[in-house]
Amino acid sequence: MGSLHTRDPELAAMLDAEVRQQNSTLAMIASASIADPSVLAVGGAALSNVTAEGYPGARYHPGAQQFDQVEDLAVRRAKQLFGAQYANVQPHSCSSANLAVLAALLKPGDTFLGLGLDAGGHLTHGSRASVSGRHYNALSYGLDASGRIDFDRLGDLVLEHRPQLLIAGASAYPRTVDFARFRAIADTVGAYLLADISHIAGLVAAGYHPSPVDVAHLTTTSTYKQLGGPRGGLILSGQDHMAPGPDGRTPLSRLMQRAVFPQSQGTPSPASIAAKARAFAVAAEPAFGETARLIVLNARALAAELSALGHRVLTGGTDNHMVLIDTMNVGLTGVVAERALEECGILANRNRIPGDTKPPLVTSGLRLGTNILAQRGMGPERMRDCARLLHTVLSGTRPRTDTEYLTDPALVALVREEVRWLCARHPLSIDTTAGVPVDLIGVGT
Numbered sequence: 001m002g003s004l005h006t007r008d009p010e011l012a013a014m015l016d017a018e019v020r021q022q023n024s025t026l027a028m029i030a031s032a033s034i035a036d037p038s039v040l041a042v043g044g045a046a047l048s049n050v051t052a053e054g055y056p057g058a059r060y061h062p063g064a065q066q067f068d069q070v071e072d073l074a075v076r077r078a079k080q081l082f083g084a085q086y087a088n089v090q091p092h093s094c095s096s097a098n099l100a101v102l103a104a105l106l107k108p109g110d111t112f113l114g115l116g117l118d119a120g121g122h123l124t125h126g127s128r129a130s131v132s133g134r135h136y137n138a139l140s141y142g143l144d145a146s147g148r149i150d151f152d153r154l155g156d157l158v159l160e161h162r163p164q165l166l167i168a169g170a171s172a173y174p175r176t177v178d179f180a181r182f183r184a185i186a187d188t189v190g191a192y193l194l195a196d197i198s199h200i201a202g203l204v205a206a207g208y209h210p211s212p213v214d215v216a217h218l219t220t221t222s223t224y225k226q227l228g229g230p231r232g233g234l235i236l237s238g239q240d241h242m243a244p245g246p247d248g249r250t251p252l253s254r255l256m257q258r259a260v261f262p263q264s265q266g267t268p269s270p271a272s273i274a275a276k277a278r279a280f281a282v283a284a285e286p287a288f289g290e291t292a293r294l295i296v297l298n299a300r301a302l303a304a305e306l307s308a309l310g311h312r313v314l315t316g317g318t319d320n321h322m323v324l325i326d327t328m329n330v331g332l333t334g335v336v337a338e339r340a341l342e343e344c345g346i347l348a349n350r351n352r353i354p355g356d357t358k359p360p361l362v363t364s365g366l367r368l369g370t371n372i373l374a375q376r377g378m379g380p381e382r383m384r385d386c387a388r389l390l391h392t393v394l395s396g397t398r399p400r401t402d403t404e405y406l407t408d409p410a411l412v413a414l415v416r417e418e419v420r421w422l423c424a425r426h427p428l429s430i431d432t433t434a435g436v437p438v439d440l441i442g443v444g445t
């Protein structure tokens with residue numbers, strides 16, 4: 001057969017370069033984490049060759065015995081990890097999961113409410129750029145003057161518009177989400193509550209953020225962000241899994257089964273489901289809980305250090321893994337800040353912030369996350385170094401336009417060197433061939 005390097009050196013070189021980049025950059029992308037090597041390996045398993053529509057025991061193709069066992073295992077582990085009574089592990093992403101939930105519970109034109117995109121919501125929470133904002137009467141709620149969810153206004157909006165569904169969850173919100181308060185508001189008009197915990201699923205699993213599973217009617221999440229799983233999504237339900245759907249009869253769990261297959265997806269991705277099963281097991285290990293603890297402590301420390309250095313930290317701090325800063329406070333757009341940091345080996349993404357006047361590709365903010373810093377074994381004491389490096393780059397960057405800038409080559413070299421040192425001191429567990437730990441796949445054994 002030969003190795004990938006022999007058979008496809010062009011592709012192998014790209015994959016090797018990616019491993020080098022991940023090892024040698026300080027990634028503070030809030031939506032990213034490093035999958036355990038066993039998760040990566042299982043995601044490439046020969047199970048991927050199986051085509052089997054349907055669910056375990058009710059497939060539309062033969063030869064799915066092993067896949068049935070694997071999917072049952074993934075469902076069992078997901079339920080156990082989140083204390084859920086229902087789990088669907090087939091969604092190809094959380095966006096797919098959210099759209100499946102919307103399609104199952106709403107008719108085109110029905111009303112739902114989600115956090116606005118500029119306030120930190122996700123595309124599938126009703127943005128006009130997504131089908132979620134086009135097929136439904138999607139309305140937004142927002143934040144109060146302190147940058148926290150404006151529950152008073154939300155309550156008013158709900159009474160005024162009487163939505164069929166309310167979405168709680170965000171892509172850029174650094175504070176604890178009060179799911180119980182969302183549920184109380186949804187109940188005032190008999191609306192369903194969907195909690196999207198994509199960004200905080202690891203903290204929820206480890207007990208560092210309140211769980212919505214028994215509070216919301218349905219909970220969705222990505223499996224690759226904080227859960228460290230493969231690219232994919234998950235739908236969960238707790239004590240409301242038998243609550244009736246919009247027809248007043250069909251239980252939500254049965255509706256969700258149909259909502260994913262056949263209503264919105266065809267064949268599932270068997271190897272991804274196996275990798276989810278593996279990731280759920282990893283997330284149940286004590287080491288995952290310790291990382292979750294560090295994620296929160298690090299984010300708090302990073303926010304405090306950045307504030308002390310004069311940066312405007314949105315909401316004044318954080319309760320989760322995320323720190324949002326207003327880069328216009330130091331005269332930089334989000335995209336300039338992102339590019340200048342990347343040049344120095346630090347990855348963090350531009351983000352729109354409340355009241356942003358810059359276009360989405362430019363923005364006025366930067367979103368930082370501590371998932372990977374904690375996975376590297378860094379603790380809060382290291383956040384002083386990280387904040388100092390961020391500050392050095394941001395304060396040393398001279399904007400020329402909203403998208404162009406000048407940096408001092410000596411400063412870039414200095415920061416890059418320190419980033420390399422930090423990364424070497426806190427290595428990742430990616431020590432593989434082209435990022436694929438072939439010894440763990442067991443091909444041909």
Ligand code: DSN
Nearest residue numbers: 030031122171172222
């Ligand atoms: N939702 C995007 C993010 O938060 O970065 C990607 O999943």
